[in-house]
Amino acid sequence: MNEAPREQWGSRFGFVLAAVGSAVGLGNMWRFPYFAAENGGAAFVFLYIIMVALIGLPIMLAEFAIGRGSKKSPILALAHFGGNAWKPLGVLFVLGGFLILSYYAVIAGWTLRYAWNALSVGFGSDPAGFFGEVSTGGDAALWHLLFMAVTVLIVAGGIRAGIERSAIILMPLLALIVVGLAIFASTLPGAGAGYAFYLKADFSELLSLSVLTEATSQAFFSLSLGMGAMLTYSSYLSRDDNMPREAVIIAGSDFMIAFLAGLMVFPLIFALGLSDELSDSTIGALFISLPNAFGEMGAVGRPVGILFFVALLVGALTSAISLLEVVVSAIIDTWKWPRRKAALIMGALITMVGIPSALSIDFLGLVDQLAANLFLVVGAFSLSIFVGWVMPDPIGEVSKGAENIRWLPLWYAFIRYVVPPLLLFVLYFTVINTWNMVTGLIGG
Numbered sequence: 001m002n003e004a005p006r007e008q009w010g011s012r013f014g015f016v017l018a019a020v021g022s023a024v025g026l027g028n029m030w031r032f033p034y035f036a037a038e039n040g041g042a043a044f045v046f047l048y049i050i051m052v053a054l055i056g057l058p059i060m061l062a063e064f065a066i067g068r069g070s071k072k073s074p075i076l077a078l079a080h081f082g083g084n085a086w087k088p089l090g091v092l093f094v095l096g097g098f099l100i101l102s103y104y105a106v107i108a109g110w111t112l113r114y115a116w117n118a119l120s121v122g123f124g125s126d127p128a129g130f131f132g133e134v135s136t137g138g139d140a141a142l143w144h145l146l147f148m149a150v151t152v153l154i155v156a157g158g159i160r161a162g163i164e165r166s167a168i169i170l171m172p173l174l175a176l177i178v179v180g181l182a183i184f185a186s187t188l189p190g191a192g193a194g195y196a197f198y199l200k201a202d203f204s205e206l207l208s209l210s211v212l213t214e215a216t217s218q219a220f221f222s223l224s225l226g227m228g229a230m231l232t233y234s235s236y237l238s239r240d241d242n243m244p245r246e247a248v249i250i251a252g253s254d255f256m257i258a259f260l261a262g263l264m265v266f267p268l269i270f271a272l273g274l275s276d277e278l279s280d281s282t283i284g285a286l287f288i289s290l291p292n293a294f295g296e297m298g299a300v301g302r303p304v305g306i307l308f309f310v311a312l313l314v315g316a317l318t319s320a321i322s323l324l325e326v327v328v329s330a331i332i333d334t335w336k337w338p339r340r341k342a343a344l345i346m347g348a349l350i351t352m353v354g355i356p357s358a359l360s361i362d363f364l365g366l367v368d369q370l371a372a373n374l375f376l377v378v379g380a381f382s383l384s385i386f387v388g389w390v391m392p393d394p395i396g397e398v399s400k401g402a403e404n405i406r407w408l409p410l411w412y413a414f415i416r417y418v419v420p421p422l423l424l425f426v427l428y429f430t431v432i433n434t435w436n437m438v439t440g441l442i443g444g
């Protein structure tokens with residue numbers, strides 16, 4: 001067969017920005033601040049950093065080892081190092097990407113709608129009513145479709161011309177907006193109260209096992225780990241990239257944006273004394289409390305709101321791109337479809353599977369729990385077993401281009417002996433949480 005040579009990133013910088021683009025998304029700007037505020041504030045942030053270092057970084061490097069080592073998409077990459085028995089895990093990854101994107105694009109669709117409305121008419125006087133209209137039914141499905149169309153277009157453009165180019169333009173823009181808005185927020189009268197709500201340290205929360213579980217699955221979700229997204233991106237790398245260094249840069253940037261998002265969101269909400277509007281759902285907090293604040297803020301509210309939703313949209317888009325790329329790269333490799341056909345058909349299927357999530361928030365929450373918590377923990381656990389115990393010479397692979405890095409034996413020991421038992425523990429609680437959620441929904 002006459003195959004085109006495998007695509008490659010144009011530069012190291014392009015790869016890092018695309019990977020940061022995958023990592024930084026709704027998880028940073030929406031889930032992280034609220035998890036932190038609800039689960040011990042500064043104490044949670046502290047625990048989160050430890051989890052990123054202890055489990056997130058090792059798994060990211062493990063995905064890089066498999067991806068660059070095999071230069072294949074997830075299913076074939078696992079088979080390359082572990083034989084056909086590991087293909088089902090690759091299938092789980094692709095399925096995970098498929099499912100996560102199906103509802104992620106629904107929330108991104110709301111974001112697109114909010115950004116559009118902010119630009120065209122501003123923020124109305126009934127944020128809760130507006131959210132109700134945007135978030136369910138035909139409206140939600142329509143904007144979900146629009147968002148997916150943009151995602152498909154970029155992925156169809158390929159690694160360099162599509163994914164890398166969009167990341168190089170969009171990621172600096174996002175960083176600029178988030179830093180700018182966090183600085184602006186610090187000048188608001190409610191800043192102190194907002195920071196206190198976000199970061200008031202409560203170390204007693206950390207003793208709860210569910211907080212530990214939440215911190216771990218949040219780390220995986222935020223770093224795009226556990227389902228082959230980082231694996232796929234690293235399969236387009238050349239041999240001489242320093243992967244341990246890139247992993248530290250990517251995880252560090254992801255954390256910084258999440259942390260800054262909290263510094264931006266809470267002062268905005270507290271500036272107008274709207275804290276009692278903080279609904280108990282994190283979704284509502286982002287899409288109701290903040291637009292409310294923008295609406296009440298006077299003349300600056302509109303530009304600030306526009307910037308906020310543009311940043312959120314950019315984050316969601318570069319993340320959705322990576323989710324679709326996992327599915328598309330697997331189809332290109334296994335069925336030898338051309339990229340455009342794979343992007344278009346898979347994008348259309350994912351859009352269809354997302355329709356029930358567009359019609360019902362309860363359904364969306366259920367898919368989120370299944371795919372983003374359960375699948376990712378199972379995926380990450382399996383990855384640690386694979387790289388720790390099955391793949392031949394992972395240290396050798398990771399050392400290429402990283403001869404100066406001396407902690408790789410420590411990394412390997414972690415992946416073998418520390419990460420699997422920790423994740424087994426987390427998995428146990430994730431299964432219980434998922435079970436409770438399913439029976440809760442069924443039982444009404």
Ligand code: TRP
Nearest residue numbers: 023025026027221222224229319
């Ligand atoms: N990391 C993204 C966020 O924080 C979401 C995401 C993109 C993702 N790709 C992923 C999550 C792969 C898990 C796996 O919003």
